[in-house]
Amino acid sequence: DTGVSQDPRHKITKRGQNVTFRCDPISEHNRLYWYRQTLGQGPEFLTYFQNEAQLEKSRLLSDRFSAERPKGSFSTLEIQRTEQGDSAMYLCASSPDRGSAEAFFGQGTRLTVV
Amino acid sequence: GEDVEQSLFLSVREGDSSVINCTYTDSSSTYLYWYKQEPGAGLQLLTYIFSNMDMKQDQRLTVLLNKKDKHLSLRIADTQTGDSAIYFCAESRAGAGSYQLTFGKGTKLSVIP
Numbered sequence: 334d335t336g337v338s339q340d341p342r343h344k345i346t347k348r349g350q351n352v353t354f355r356c357d358p359i360s361e362h363n364r365l366y367w368y369r370q371t372l373g374q375g376p377e378f379l380t381y382f383q384n385e386a387q388l389e390k391s392r393l394l395s396d397r398f399s400a401e402r403p404k405g406s407f408s409t410l411e412i413q414r415t416e417q418g419d420s421a422m423y424l425c426a427s428s429p430d431r432g433s434a435e436a437f438f439g440q441g442t443r444l445t446v447v
Numbered sequence: 448g449e450d451v452e453q454s455l456f457l458s459v460r461e462g463d464s465s466v467i468n469c470t471y472t473d474s475s476s477t478y479l480y481w482y483k484q485e486p487g488a489g490l491q492l493l494t495y496i497f498s499n500m501d502m503k504q505d506q507r508l509t510v511l512l513n514k515k516d517k518h519l520s521l522r523i524a525d526t527q528t529g530d531s532a533i534y535f536c537a538e539s540r541a542g543a544g545s546y547q548l549t550f551g552k553g554t555k556l557s558v559i560p
Contacts, residue, residue: 337489339489364545364546366545366547366548368548373552374552374553375451375535375537375550375551375552375553376490376535376548376550377550378547378548378549381545381547383545388545389545389547424489424490426490428546434477434478434480434495434497434539434546435492435495436492436546436548437492438482438489438490438491438492439489440488440489441488441489443487
């Protein structure tokens, strides 16, 4: 399978716990994005990486959220001290380098904070 | 500010054409997209159009762009039950560097057999 892969697909956690999600982009895609989607809404942009550099962050990305892409391949999104409002689908997308506007999404990680 | 709006629901009979509409406010939008999302799944890129085009056709899908009115539509010919899903309109700007997408809330298409 050469698509964008996300792990886990589902995560249930207690409020206050930390969680970490992983995204493996399509091979050789330099651009990687994280989005958050809540029920009944479209996805909202969280952050963007060009290779290992995090170049853009949304105001939605509070200081409890941190994202990394240490070697320019897979990426992790960590949420510390989770709150019920963090419950959402977290989507990862990747895109080839300059000149392509196509972004391909993974299946997402559904987070439920109880 | 940037905003993308869509009607929330559309119901059509199998075999008919579906037309899903979208309006956007950012006049500097460079690309406009249609994504499909089935229940519990990620987003599937259906098609996209560059802002200097006014039409793009791909098999059963036809995208029309009216840049003056900032209106985008997706026509699905011969709609099938497998087309039942949520369809998202999105826009991005090349000048932003990242091509980050701004999405509408989605149109839920229900196909009646």
